[in-house]
Amino acid sequence: MRAALWLLALFGIAAAVALFAGNNQGTITVFWPPWRVDLSLNLVLLGLVALFVVLHLALRGLAALFSLPRQARQWRLQQKERAVHASLLDALAQLLAGRFSRAGKAAQAALAQEHVLEGLDAGLPQALQVRTMAHLLGAESAHALQDRASRDAHMQHALNESASAGAQLSPETREGVQLRAAHWALQDRDAPTALARLKELPHGAQRRTLALRLRLKAARMDRRTLEALETARLLAKHRAFSPTAAHSIIRGLATDLLSEAHDAGQLMRAWAELEAEEREMAEVAIHAAQRQVLLRGDLALARTWLLPVWERMVADPRSLNDGLRVKLARVLEAGLDSVDADWLARIEAAQRNNPRDPNLQYLAGMACMKRQLWGKAQQLLTQAGLGLQDIGLHRQAWQALARLAEERGDQETAAAAWKRAAGTDVSSQA
Incomplete structure (x- = not known):
């Protein structure tokens, strides 16, 4: 269509010229x-x-x-610019291929070629970024070769270049250098340096997923459990982990935070640092109660911490595995001397609702023993001794039955119970 229009236009022009020139007698x-x-x-x-x-x-x-001389000069500069970019790409390719020595040489070549361009007063428009990236690639190569001196020198040059760039360089370039520096410090097992590098980042960059992951690793390495826990919460909110992994990490850090308490006051402060969801985790609440028992703290407070876990277990016995049920029974047993009527009623009601649970039988039996209900205690402990899978609880159940028999003067039954308890010890040692 366009060719036809052009053809018509040419015919029109030819006709106009012919009319003008043919009749022009001037x-x-x-x-x-x-x-x-x-x-x-x-x-x-x-x-x-x-x-x-x-x-x-x-x-x-x-x-x-x-213009030939100017074009020749531009052509030479263009070739040098292409050589700089080619060296940068070669350094990146060699680094990804694991040829770290060649990558370092290519980065040095890019720096040398860029320096030549700068000396010709024809620097690249992205000269600062090119130098920064070249130094970063050189530092990465030196780190892989365990050359810390060269790595630190390149890293400092990269930081200086990015700092002097001002508005001419995107802030992401400097932030990338700082994140890589923190990563290298982590690989050197230098957690304080890694945390210091991360704190130099802008506030927004500190909340990025990569920065939070590095901060979590550094805080755990430096045993800053509370800081690691706060970081794990942010990562969970950002969905950096799967729900199962996030739950496991937060649970482990909360448990570690409680384990660092060396007296009841520190334990209460650590418990106050936990969020409501973390306090309701069965592993965390049981561990907190165990620490309270170990530190000779307020056992009534420990039972308050355990109450949500207990109610969840009573409502759904499968919500706790066997190991947690045993730990729960042990920590509640440790506070039976000071247990109130409400908790005794809860224990008895739970045992009646689930009469075949040996852990509840043991706990109810020990509670009856503390209240001097000898007959009921003997019945429950005997049933528990026959069904308990945990060696420690099994031994303690038979030892309690032996003491009950001795109180009645039934030496034969007491001897048999002591023998069963001793048999448990022998089997556990074997």
Whole structure:
């Protein structure tokens, strides 16, 4: 369609020229004493057009001739710029391929070529970023080769270049250098340096997933459990982990935080640092109660911590595995001397609702023993001794039965119970 339109336009122009030139009888007389020259107007017009074309072509030719040196210089600079970029790409490719020595040499070559360009007063528009990336690749290669001195030198140069760039360089470049520096410090097992590097980041960059992951590793390595727990919470909110992994990490850190308490006051402060969801985790609440028992703290407070776990277990016995049920029974048994009527009623009700649970039988039996209900205690402990899988609880159940028999003066039954308890010890040692 376009060709047809052009063809029609050419025909139109030809027709217009033919009409103008064919009927044009005008002449131009040039007086050049002693001559007189008569020229057709059409010929003069064609001559003027031809003269214009010749002059235009001549000027274009002269301009091209005089621009040859400048074009040659631009071509040489362009080749040098391409060499800089080629060296950078080569350094990255060698680094990814695991050829760290060659990657370092390619990064040095890029720096040298960029320096030559700068000396010719023809620096790259992205010169600062090019130098920063070249130093970063050199530092990465030196780190892989365990050359810490060269790595630190490159890293400092990269930081200096990114700091002096101001508005000419995107902030992400400097942040990337700082994140890599923190990563290298972590690999060197230098957690304080890694945390210091991360704190130098802007506030927004500190909340990025990569920065939070590095902070979590560094805090755990430096045993800053509370800081690691706060970081894990942020990562969980950002969905950096699967729900199962996030639950496991937070649970482990909360348990570690409680384990660091060396007295009841520190334990209460650690418990206060936990969020409501973390306090309701069975592993965390049971561990907190165990620490309270170990530190000779307030056992009534420990039972308060255990109450949500207990209610969840009573409502759904499968919500706790066997190991946690045993731990729960042990920690509640440790506070039976000071247990109140409400907790005794809860224990008895739970045992009645689930009469075949040996852990509840043991706990209810020990509670009856503390209240001097000897007959019921003997019945429950005997049933528990026959069903308990935990060696420790099994031994303690038979030892309690032996003491009950001795209180009644039944030496034969007591001896048999002591024998069963001793048999448990032998089997556990075997």
